[in-house]
Amino acid sequence: MIRILHTADWHVGQTLRGFSREHEHRKVFDRLEEIVVERNVDALIIAGDVFDSQNPSGEAQQLFYNALVRLSRAQPRMTIVIVAGNHDAAGRLEAPRPLLEAFNIRVVGNVRRHDGRVEAARHLVPIAGASGAVAANVLAVSYPTAACLPNLTRLDGESGSPVVAGVRSLYAELLDTLRGQMDGLPFVLTGHLHVAGGIESEGWPDPIG
């Protein structure tokens, strides 16, 4: 069994009516550090809006990276997966990538294309179980800005929103490209999107069965 702890919208650096939320963030990170150990978590997902602003303060960045190091040291075999949300600056979030990878932390700031094709491998994050063997994958997709979507004018002939069609096409392209590289293992796709008409899953274990 793989244990994934899904979080999002940390909004580190946020102030509410002029009051810093740093104290709340510190409390939450302390608790999170306990939870990843108590639950023996294999993967921690931070699904976007890591920071509240595209230009977070030095204090906010220090708070965030300090939390990452503490979480990683508390549960060393855990993979941490970070994707950028609409509040985040892709380049800023990805800048410390080489350092983060040394802590088994993968960060995806944006979707990149090469000759029109998505650089899909950037989004595939293998997750090791307690035995150390890869037991699942996370497909990490950052918030799709217009620059990340296929050429929207290409979809003009289709009905409905070209943005919705573009997002659908992006997700389909990622899945088509990566499906063959996942050795039939289960995968979780994580993103940061505005969603309408979503359906809540029944979860597991089945409360009826």
Ligand SMILES: [Mn+2]
């Ligand atoms: Mn948010």
